[in-house]
Amino acid sequence: MHQVNNFINGEFVGAESGRRFDKRSPVDNRVIATVAEAGRVDVDRAVAAAKAALTGEWGQLTVDQRVDLLYGVADEITRRFDDFVDAEMADTGQPHHVMTHAFIPRGAANFKVFADIIKNVPTESYQMATPDGRGALNYGLRVPKGVIGVISPWNAPFLLMTWKVGPALACGNTVVVKPSEETPLTTTLLGEVMNSVGLPKGVFNVVHGFGPDSAGEFLTQNRSVDAITFTGETRTGTAIMKAAAEGCRDVSFEMGGKNAGIVFADADFDAAVDGIFRSAFLNTGQVCLGTEKVYVERPLFERFVNALKQKAEGVKYGRPENHGSNYGPLISREHQDKVLSYYRKAVEEGATVVTGGGIPEMPAELAEGNWVQPTIWTGLPETASVVREEIFGPCCHICPFDNEQEVVGNANANEYGLSTTIWTNDLARAHRMAAAIDVGITWINSWFLRDLRTAFGGAKQSGIGREGGVHSLEFYTEMRNVCVKL
Numbered sequence: 001m002h003q004v005n006n007f008i009n010g011e012f013v014g015a016e017s018g019r020r021f022d023k024r025s026p027v028d029n030r031v032i033a034t035v036a037e038a039g040r041v042d043v044d045r046a047v048a049a050a051k052a053a054l055t056g057e058w059g060q061l062t063v064d065q066r067v068d069l070l071y072g073v074a075d076e077i078t079r080r081f082d083d084f085v086d087a088e089m090a091d092t093g094q095p096h097h098v099m100t101h102a103f104i105p106r107g108a109a110n111f112k113v114f115a116d117i118i119k120n121v122p123t124e125s126y127q128m129a130t131p132d133g134r135g136a137l138n139y140g141l142r143v144p145k146g147v148i149g150v151i152s153p154w155n156a157p158f159l160l161m162t163w164k165v166g167p168a169l170a171c172g173n174t175v176v177v178k179p180s181e182e183t184p185l186t187t188t189l190l191g192e193v194m195n196s197v198g199l200p201k202g203v204f205n206v207v208h209g210f211g212p213d214s215a216g217e218f219l220t221q222n223r224s225v226d227a228i229t230f231t232g233e234t235r236t237g238t239a240i241m242k243a244a245a246e247g248c249r250d251v252s253f254e255m256g257g258k259n260a261g262i263v264f265a266d267a268d269f270d271a272a273v274d275g276i277f278r279s280a281f282l283n284t285g286q287v288c289l290g291t292e293k294v295y296v297e298r299p300l301f302e303r304f305v306n307a308l309k310q311k312a313e314g315v316k317y318g319r320p321e322n323h324g325s326n327y328g329p330l331i332s333r334e335h336q337d338k339v340l341s342y343y344r345k346a347v348e349e350g351a352t353v354v355t356g357g358g359i360p361e362m363p364a365e366l367a368e369g370n371w372v373q374p375t376i377w378t379g380l381p382e383t384a385s386v387v388r389e390e391i392f393g394p395c396c397h398i399c400p401f402d403n404e405q406e407v408v409g410n411a412n413a414n415e416y417g418l419s420t421t422i423w424t425n426d427l428a429r430a431h432r433m434a435a436a437i438d439v440g441i442t443w444i445n446s447w448f449l450r451d452l453r454t455a456f457g458g459a460k461q462s463g464i465g466r467e468g469g470v471h472s473l474e475f476y477t478e479m480r481n482v483c484v485k486l
């Protein structure tokens with residue numbers, strides 16, 4: 001049986017307690033690995049290693065030397081691309097093309113973009129007049145924040161973890177990563193890459209476990225962790241923020257969403273159907289930026305519903321390594337139960353089930369997997385649970401609308417503010433809508449198109465702070481000001 005261990009101070013180690021937990025395949029719920037569950041003593045050892053590395057060889061490197069190492073990490077990820085694809089498919093059960101075209105390439109990109117930024121972005125300086133006429137010079141000096149706690153989710157584990165580790169290391173910090181208990185494989189594999197590239201020991205550490213009373217909580221409670229960056233559910237963010245309050249540590253949060261997809265009658269019809277289909281069903285709907293509530297201008301409504309139904313009924317279930325399949329299972333039995341509970345709730349609340357609503361017929365070898373049908377509803381009010389609450393599954397409710405004011409009101413009517421995708425050829429209207437909808441990112445005639453130099457994050461209950469491009473520097477460095485009397 002494959003054993004997954006913690007990665008502390010450059011070594012793969014079990015937990016001091018010897019505790020391990022099972023990693024199951026989402027495809028058939030077979031146990032595919034056992035994972036070392038880090039106790040507080042293991043987490044504290046990882047944090048101490050990260051702290052020591054700050055003043056060791058890593059802390060003495062020039063920016064150019066750090067950048068060279070990070071480019072080396074990106075190149076080694078690329079060289080071992082298939083290993084990361086295989087590991088993430090085993091972890092998530094998601095199709096091969098989702099890994100090769102979306103999630104794994106972002107691993108290398110997340111290191112390169114921040115290596116480039118830290119090397120090329122200037123800091124500020126000001127010349128000021130003084131009464132004696134000789135003036136003074138002020139300049140900004142960015143220094144690492146210190147030990148960064150990175151807590152990441154299971155839905156795009158490698159992309160989302162490297163999205164944090166890339167900038168953290170580029171800025172000269174060290175990290176202790178606590179990946180989701182559901183998806184330990186690619187984060188652990190990155191430890192092998194760090195050793196291959198020669199990253200100094202203690203700069204990158206991985207501790208496995210759960211949240212409360214386990215590695216996640218032990219990490220946030222360790223006062224030598226100088227800042228915490230977290231991606232996950234909003235209610236988890238609340239718990240982490242309480243822990244971070246001890247010692248007033250800074251946080252950067254990317255959390256839940258209940259995102260609207262808006263299709264106007266003048267949209268490019270096929271592009272809008274494809275775009276909404278991807279945003280609702282990619283990764284079996286387990287994408288924070290995904291669409292779970294669709295609004296279609298009334299003249300297009302029936303045609304659009306039928307077209308989306310047809311695409312949803314055409315998915316090909318199967319093992320991720322089977323390149324013929326394009327649709328995987330949910331991450332866990334627990335998450336499958338949660339999504340199915342919403343499928344039942346939608347019917348109880350009076351939905352018309354356009355397609356799906358249950359578990360597909362699967363071949364015997366896959367019958368134990370966490371499979372659910374892609375599902376489309378119509379006919380519910382905006383107050384319905386599946387229209388208001390984040391489900392995080394392959395389902396969406398479609399509702400007609402008659403004017404911009406109505407659809408903006410519906411898009412804004414929830415506690416989240418993460419993303420929106422808008423389909424129209426009237427670009428004045430597109431700009432108006434983007435300004436009116438209270439989210440962190442709006443896509444016009446596109447979805448999940450990512451320029452890593454841009455600000456990324458959520459409004460309202462979807463996040464705290466922005467990461468991406470120079471915005472990441474605000475969280476991963478401390479800016480000092482130096483005033484020199486001339």
Ligand SMILES: NC(=O)c1ccc[n+]([C@@H]2O[C@H](COP(=O)([O-])OP(=O)(O)OC[C@H]3O[C@@H](n4cnc5c(N)ncnc54)[C@H](O)[C@@H]3O)[C@@H](O)[C@H]2O)c1
Nearest residue numbers: 153154179180210211216217232233236239254255256288
């Ligand atoms: N905004 C974004 O960019 C973004 C991206 C991906 C996922 N998400 C959100 O993540 C959620 C799905 O991911 P998930 O189920 O892994 O989220 P989750 O909150 O259940 O877990 C996320 C991570 O937090 C850890 N954790 C849980 N409780 C903790 C605690 N008390 N202290 C410390 N760590 C703790 C978990 O072990 C895991 O590693 C969805 O809500 C989705 O919207 C947001």
Ligand SMILES: N/C(=C/C=C/C=O)C(=O)O
Nearest residue numbers: 155156163287288289450
């Ligand atoms: N942080 C990001 C979000 C990805 C979400 C996937 O669920 C990204 O694309 O950088």
